[in-house]
Amino acid sequence: EAGVVQSPRYKIIEKKQPVAFWCNPISGHNTLYWYLQNLGQGPELLIRYENEEAVDDSQLPKDRFSAERLKGVDSTLKIQPAELGDSAVYLCASSAGGAGGNEQFFGPGTRLTVL
Amino acid sequence: QKEVEQDPGPLSVPEGAIVSLNCTYSNSAFQYFMWYRQYSRKGPELLMYTYSSGNKEDGRFTAQVDKSSKYISLFIRDSQPSDSATYLCAIRNAGNMLTFGGGTRLMVKP
Numbered sequence: 001e002a003g004v005v006q007s008p009r010y011k012i013i014e015k016k017q018p019v020a021f022w023c024n025p026i027s028g029h030n031t032l033y034w035y036l037q038n039l040g041q042g043p044e045l046l047i048r049y050e051n052e053e054a055v056d057d058s059q060l061p062k063d064r065f066s067a068e069r070l071k072g073v074d075s076t077l078k079i080q081p082a083e084l085g086d087s088a089v090y091l092c093a094s095s096a097g098g099a100g101g102n103e104q105f106f107g108p109g110t111r112l113t114v115l
Numbered sequence: 116q117k118e119v120e121q122d123p124g125p126l127s128v129p130e131g132a133i134v135s136l137n138c139t140y141s142n143s144a145f146q147y148f149m150w151y152r153q154y155s156r157k158g159p160e161l162l163m164y165t166y167s168s169g170n171k172e173d174g175r176f177t178a179q180v181d182k183s184s185k186y187i188s189l190f191i192r193d194s195q196p197s198d199s200a201t202y203l204c205a206i207r208n209a210g211n212m213l214t215f216g217g218g219t220r221l222m223v224k225p
Contacts, residue, residue: 031211040123040217040218041217041218042121042203042205042215042217042218043203043213043215044215045212045213048212056212091158091159093158095211097211102207102211103161104161104211104213106158106159106160107158108156108157109156109157109158
Protein backbone atom coordinates (compact mmCIF):
# COMPACT_ATOMS: atom_id res chain seq x y z
CA GLU A 1 0.00 0.00 0.00
CA ALA A 2 1.36 3.40 -0.98
CA GLY A 3 1.99 5.87 1.80
CA VAL A 4 1.30 9.58 1.90
CA VAL A 5 2.78 11.22 -1.18
CA GLN A 6 4.04 14.78 -1.18
CA SER A 7 5.51 16.92 -3.90
CA PRO A 8 7.77 18.61 -4.50
CA ARG A 9 10.28 17.18 -2.03
CA TYR A 10 12.40 20.31 -2.13
CA LYS A 11 11.63 23.88 -3.15
CA ILE A 12 13.84 26.95 -3.19
CA ILE A 13 12.24 30.31 -3.85
CA GLU A 14 12.97 33.96 -3.30
CA LYS A 15 11.03 35.90 -0.70
CA LYS A 16 7.75 37.40 -1.81
CA GLN A 17 7.25 34.61 -4.37
CA PRO A 18 4.27 32.24 -4.14
CA VAL A 19 4.71 28.52 -3.51
CA ALA A 20 2.39 25.52 -3.39
CA PHE A 21 2.73 22.07 -1.89
CA TRP A 22 0.69 19.04 -2.87
CA CYS A 23 -0.35 16.03 -0.80
CA ASN A 24 -2.01 12.76 -1.77
CA PRO A 25 -3.14 10.88 1.37
CA ILE A 26 -3.40 7.14 1.83
CA SER A 27 -6.37 5.81 -0.11
CA GLY A 28 -9.52 5.81 1.98
CA HIS A 29 -8.20 8.15 4.67
CA ASN A 30 -10.79 10.80 5.41
CA THR A 31 -8.69 12.99 7.67
CA LEU A 32 -5.78 15.01 6.33
CA TYR A 33 -3.34 17.17 8.28
CA TRP A 34 -0.75 19.75 7.33
CA TYR A 35 2.08 20.31 9.78
CA LEU A 36 4.98 22.73 9.89
CA GLN A 37 8.31 21.48 11.22
CA ASN A 38 11.07 23.97 11.90
CA LEU A 39 14.66 22.77 12.19
CA GLY A 40 15.24 21.02 15.49
CA GLN A 41 11.57 21.19 16.48
CA GLY A 42 8.61 18.88 16.47
CA PRO A 43 5.78 19.20 13.93
CA GLU A 44 3.10 21.80 14.64
CA LEU A 45 -0.39 21.48 13.21
CA LEU A 46 -1.44 24.07 10.64
CA ILE A 47 -4.77 22.69 9.48
CA ARG A 48 -6.88 19.55 9.67
CA TYR A 49 -9.46 18.39 7.15
CA GLU A 50 -12.31 15.95 7.65
CA ASN A 51 -13.12 15.06 4.05
CA GLU A 52 -13.48 18.45 2.30
CA GLU A 53 -14.10 20.46 5.46
CA ALA A 54 -11.37 22.31 7.34
CA VAL A 55 -12.28 21.51 10.94
CA ASP A 56 -9.26 23.09 12.65
CA ASP A 57 -7.32 25.90 11.01
CA SER A 58 -6.68 28.01 14.08
CA GLN A 59 -2.89 27.80 13.64
CA LEU A 60 -2.88 28.65 9.93
CA PRO A 61 -1.58 32.20 9.27
CA LYS A 62 -4.45 33.21 7.06
CA ASP A 63 -2.91 36.40 5.77
CA ARG A 64 -0.49 34.46 3.61
CA PHE A 65 -1.35 30.77 3.91
CA SER A 66 -4.27 29.00 2.29
CA ALA A 67 -5.22 25.38 1.84
CA GLU A 68 -7.81 23.39 0.00
CA ARG A 69 -8.89 19.79 -0.25
CA LEU A 70 -11.10 19.43 -3.27
CA LYS A 71 -13.21 16.28 -3.49
CA GLY A 72 -11.92 15.20 -0.09
CA VAL A 73 -8.79 13.51 -1.45
CA ASP A 74 -5.71 15.49 -2.51
CA SER A 75 -4.80 18.72 -0.79
CA THR A 76 -2.78 21.79 -1.65
CA LEU A 77 -1.13 24.20 0.78
CA LYS A 78 -0.16 27.59 -0.60
CA ILE A 79 1.95 30.46 0.69
CA GLN A 80 1.68 33.87 -0.95
CA PRO A 81 3.89 35.77 -0.52
CA ALA A 82 6.60 33.67 1.12
CA GLU A 83 8.79 35.18 3.84
CA LEU A 84 12.25 34.19 5.05
CA GLY A 85 10.74 32.74 8.22
CA ASP A 86 8.65 30.29 6.22
CA SER A 87 11.74 28.16 5.54
CA ALA A 88 10.85 24.81 7.10
CA VAL A 89 9.59 21.33 6.30
CA TYR A 90 5.89 21.06 5.51
CA LEU A 91 4.52 17.66 6.43
CA CYS A 92 1.26 16.12 5.33
CA ALA A 93 -0.35 13.28 7.30
CA SER A 94 -3.55 11.29 6.99
CA SER A 95 -5.61 9.03 9.18
CA ALA A 96 -8.54 6.74 8.47
CA GLY A 97 -10.69 7.76 11.43
CA GLY A 98 -13.60 5.84 12.87
CA ALA A 99 -13.24 2.09 12.85
CA GLY A 100 -10.17 2.49 10.65
CA GLY A 101 -8.20 3.90 13.53
CA ASN A 102 -6.69 7.26 14.45
CA GLU A 103 -3.04 6.64 13.71
CA GLN A 104 -1.59 9.46 11.66
CA PHE A 105 0.69 8.44 8.80
CA PHE A 106 3.14 11.06 7.65
CA GLY A 107 4.54 11.82 4.24
CA PRO A 108 8.23 12.65 3.70
CA GLY A 109 7.57 16.37 3.70
CA THR A 110 8.44 19.28 1.42
CA ARG A 111 11.56 21.16 2.47
CA LEU A 112 11.09 24.85 1.65
CA THR A 113 13.97 27.30 1.53
CA VAL A 114 13.13 30.98 1.14
CA LEU A 115 16.07 33.16 0.07
CA GLN B 116 6.21 26.87 28.84
CA LYS B 117 5.56 24.39 26.04
CA GLU B 118 2.92 21.74 26.60
CA VAL B 119 5.42 18.97 25.85
CA GLU B 120 9.08 19.34 26.75
CA GLN B 121 11.87 17.14 25.46
CA ASP B 122 15.64 17.35 25.75
CA PRO B 123 16.95 18.04 22.21
CA GLY B 124 20.22 16.12 22.68
CA PRO B 125 22.11 15.03 20.73
CA LEU B 126 22.52 11.81 22.65
CA SER B 127 25.46 9.67 21.55
CA VAL B 128 25.80 6.09 22.78
CA PRO B 129 27.86 3.04 21.79
CA GLU B 130 26.18 0.14 20.03
CA GLY B 131 24.51 -2.22 22.50
CA ALA B 132 23.84 0.46 25.12
CA ILE B 133 20.49 1.01 26.80
CA VAL B 134 19.00 4.33 25.74
CA SER B 135 16.57 6.36 27.83
CA LEU B 136 14.55 9.14 26.20
CA ASN B 137 12.21 11.32 28.23
CA CYS B 138 9.46 13.90 27.96
CA THR B 139 7.37 15.91 30.38
CA TYR B 140 3.94 17.32 29.66
CA SER B 141 1.71 19.85 31.36
CA ASN B 142 -1.90 19.11 30.36
CA SER B 143 -3.59 16.38 32.39
CA ALA B 144 -6.31 16.09 29.74
CA PHE B 145 -3.99 14.29 27.36
CA GLN B 146 -5.04 10.69 26.91
CA TYR B 147 -2.61 8.92 24.59
CA PHE B 148 1.15 9.02 24.72
CA MET B 149 3.06 8.31 21.54
CA TRP B 150 6.63 7.90 20.43
CA TYR B 151 7.58 8.65 16.84
CA ARG B 152 10.88 8.00 15.12
CA GLN B 153 12.05 10.33 12.37
CA TYR B 154 14.97 9.53 10.13
CA SER B 155 16.77 12.34 8.35
CA ARG B 156 14.68 13.78 5.51
CA LYS B 157 11.76 11.46 6.26
CA GLY B 158 8.43 11.95 7.95
CA PRO B 159 7.79 10.75 11.51
CA GLU B 160 6.65 7.14 11.90
CA LEU B 161 4.77 5.81 14.91
CA LEU B 162 6.84 3.51 17.12
CA MET B 163 4.59 2.91 20.09
CA TYR B 164 1.71 4.39 21.99
CA THR B 165 0.28 3.88 25.45
CA TYR B 166 -2.94 4.94 27.08
CA SER B 167 -2.47 4.43 30.78
CA SER B 168 0.29 4.68 33.32
CA GLY B 169 2.69 1.77 33.32
CA ASN B 170 4.93 0.03 30.84
CA LYS B 171 4.38 -1.26 27.33
CA GLU B 172 6.99 -3.40 25.62
CA ASP B 173 7.56 -4.09 21.92
CA GLY B 174 10.74 -5.96 21.11
CA ARG B 175 13.70 -3.84 22.13
CA PHE B 176 11.48 -0.84 22.90
CA THR B 177 9.67 -0.08 26.16
CA ALA B 178 7.39 2.90 26.66
CA GLN B 179 6.67 4.05 30.18
CA VAL B 180 4.09 6.57 31.39
CA ASP B 181 3.77 8.12 34.83
CA LYS B 182 0.63 10.24 34.78
CA SER B 183 1.08 11.39 38.37
CA SER B 184 4.31 13.17 37.48
CA LYS B 185 3.38 13.82 33.82
CA TYR B 186 6.49 12.03 32.65
CA ILE B 187 6.91 9.65 29.72
CA SER B 188 9.92 7.61 28.72
CA LEU B 189 11.14 5.41 25.91
CA PHE B 190 13.81 2.82 26.57
CA ILE B 191 15.76 1.13 23.80
CA ARG B 192 17.66 -2.03 24.70
CA ASP B 193 20.65 -3.32 22.74
CA SER B 194 20.73 -0.15 20.66
CA GLN B 195 21.80 -0.49 17.03
CA PRO B 196 23.28 2.03 14.57
CA SER B 197 20.00 1.75 12.68
CA ASP B 198 18.29 3.28 15.72
CA SER B 199 20.08 6.56 14.99
CA ALA B 200 17.27 9.05 14.38
CA THR B 201 15.28 11.77 16.05
CA TYR B 202 12.74 10.50 18.56
CA LEU B 203 9.64 12.61 19.05
CA CYS B 204 7.24 12.18 21.92
CA ALA B 205 3.69 13.24 21.20
CA ILE B 206 0.56 13.53 23.25
CA ARG B 207 -2.85 12.97 21.73
CA ASN B 208 -6.11 14.33 23.03
CA ALA B 209 -9.59 12.93 22.60
CA GLY B 210 -9.99 14.77 19.29
CA ASN B 211 -6.96 12.99 17.77
CA MET B 212 -4.92 16.20 17.90
CA LEU B 213 -1.20 15.61 18.42
CA THR B 214 1.13 17.89 20.38
CA PHE B 215 4.76 17.04 19.76
CA GLY B 216 7.87 17.57 21.82
CA GLY B 217 10.88 19.08 20.10
CA GLY B 218 12.55 15.71 19.53
CA THR B 219 15.76 14.13 20.80
CA ARG B 220 18.44 13.28 18.27
CA LEU B 221 20.02 9.90 19.00
CA MET B 222 23.28 8.65 17.53
CA VAL B 223 24.32 5.03 18.08
CA LYS B 224 27.94 4.51 17.20
CA PRO B 225 29.22 1.10 15.98
